[in-house]
Amino acid sequence: MFWWQTQAGDGLTVAFTSTAAGNLALHVGDDPALVLRRRRALETHMGVPAGSLRFMNQVHSAAVASVSGPSPAGPSSAGPGAAPAAGPFTADLLTADALVSPDGSVPLAVMVADCVPVVLTGRNGAGVVTGVAHAGRRGLLDGILANTVQEMAAAGAESLRAWIGPSVCGECYEVPAAMQREATEVMPELRSTTRWGTPALDLPAGARTQLEALGVDVVRLPGCTLESTDLYSHRRSSSAGRFAGLIWRN
Template sequence: MFWWEGQGPGGLRVAFTDTSAGNLALHVGDDPGAVRERRRALESRMGIRPESLRFMEQVHSAIVAEVPSPVWGLTPADREQPPVADALLSPDGSAPLAVMVADCVPVVLAGIRGDGVPVTAAAHAGRAGMLDGILPNTVQAMRAAGAGELSAWIGPSVCGRCYEVPETMVAAAAHLPGAASRTSWGTPALDLPAAAAAQLGDLGVDTVRLPGCTMEEPDLFSHRRDAPTGRFAGLIWLPQTT
């Protein structure tokens, strides 16, 4: 079910799913009942309360939405109308967070407040969102919530050898260090995970970049390779949220 799973600060867990977890998105033409069943199976594997995992309606923006602390899990309105944003922030780390991708860069982040309480975030770093500042906005929101030293995990995404784009798109990303690339066949490309790592490093975030290109790995969903296709997820949570 997990492509990778690891430990974050303060007892946090971090993971990225693969195709064995199935499609987790409701917007790709899949059966909604089947998607919700997969989400419940994922929550069980994570050891969290059923229907407590927070998703967002991702629109390739630079918007960060704060998620309130869960009390009894999500209301029906929460489930049917998730925040329209490209990053979720839990200012006390109590809300399990998810970001869904199928080529874009999933980034999960964690920090600890001065009182020892974690601050967590999950960000969808697509090309448009990165150009508009989704990662700096997320880091700024976490620090405003009191997070000290920050850590980030960059999950699998399309790599710079595979993400072919027009030369104009490369030029538009000139302000992102590490973004310009060439495909393995010699055409213009963008390396968004490298740009994300460079940007987070410049912001003083300790960053782990995990392996895996969505175009090259059959165990990861890729919109470019298989459209229409499903979505896998980057996750961050506290196990004691059960």
């Protein structure tokens, strides 16, 4: 079920699921009942209460939400500015691209299928602060990681660490030349070239550079979603599901 996991200290576990956990997203045309069943199975595997794992409606923004306490709608998370659900448990109501738990008590999930999943932790006077972020091209350029670190710092977090999970690599993420120019004018470290010699972007490299510039200690995991069949990739299949980056307290 887990593609990778580690004990992060302070009673925390960081993990990334594989395709063995199944699609965990409600927005890709999958049967919602099956998705929720997989989420429940994942929670059981993690050893956290049913309905406690927070997901979000990710929209490639730079918005960060702070969450605490039990999920108000079971598997769907509600929060400030959330829209009403179309039906029971058919959407993730909290629209954001990063979540922060100020006391580390809420299990957090970020879903991806080529974008960069980032899991973070830091210490404050009372214990730990945790976070997850969805860092695609637009989110990186708009500052989703800086905003996440800022939100964690506002909760008193120091000595931040981050795990950059698997995503499409810089030798596979082909983009039009104009898109590469636009992105690298803002973040030169994104510039890359595919193995076949065309313009590309290296999102994990950009994420690492941004985080390290913010004083975060970074672990970048290997793995390319386009090349790894045990991970979902939207570029490999437009109907792909989503795997998750996770952090929770044991």
